[in-house]
């Protein structure tokens with residue numbers, strides 16, 4: 001692997017500290033517990049960006065909980081709202097006997113999750129909800145509202161806590177603004 005130029009300089013400022021994220025994740029876990037009242041759930045992690053959030057969120061939940069992973073790639077031309085979402089790696093369980101929660105890192109235009117929700121609903125889960133760590137509502141091009149959002153942020157590019165820029169920075173323990181200059 002080549003040395004990475006200006007690695008630290010690209011971290012412009014911390015937007016959400018580890019402590020702020022931890023507190024919000026604990027609160028989200030309690031909310032999820034209250035939704036299901038002891039009934040088992042399946043957490044679906046959309047790779048790769050949600051892996052850190054999923055790991056912490058799953059440990060903040062007390063109801064019986066299974067986890068599954070899915071990887072998707074979306075193709076949208078320009079600003080159109082519909083496109084194609086290809087499943088790169090599918091779930092290893094049949095979800096029709098589960099109360100499913102999709103765990104997402106960030107909702108931006110909303111197009112990817114809109115398609116993923118359609119795909120999973122077609123498999124007839126007992127119920128389906130979406131929990132997202134971050135939301136950029138000002139960027140939305142489709143009418144998509146997550147069931148639970150930990151933080152709404154303005155339109156800037158963020159890295160850390162699972163979110164990358166060219167596959168780097170996912171391991172930062174906080175969320176930062178990326179300096180694209």
Ligand code: 5GP
Nearest residue numbers: 106107108109110111112156157158163164
């Ligand atoms: P959408 O279909 O909602 O436009 O796309 C959501 C996906 O775009 C996210 O899952 C994420 O991969 C990527 N994305 C959108 N905004 C950001 C951002 O600020 N930082 C990073 N790292 N990825 C983003």
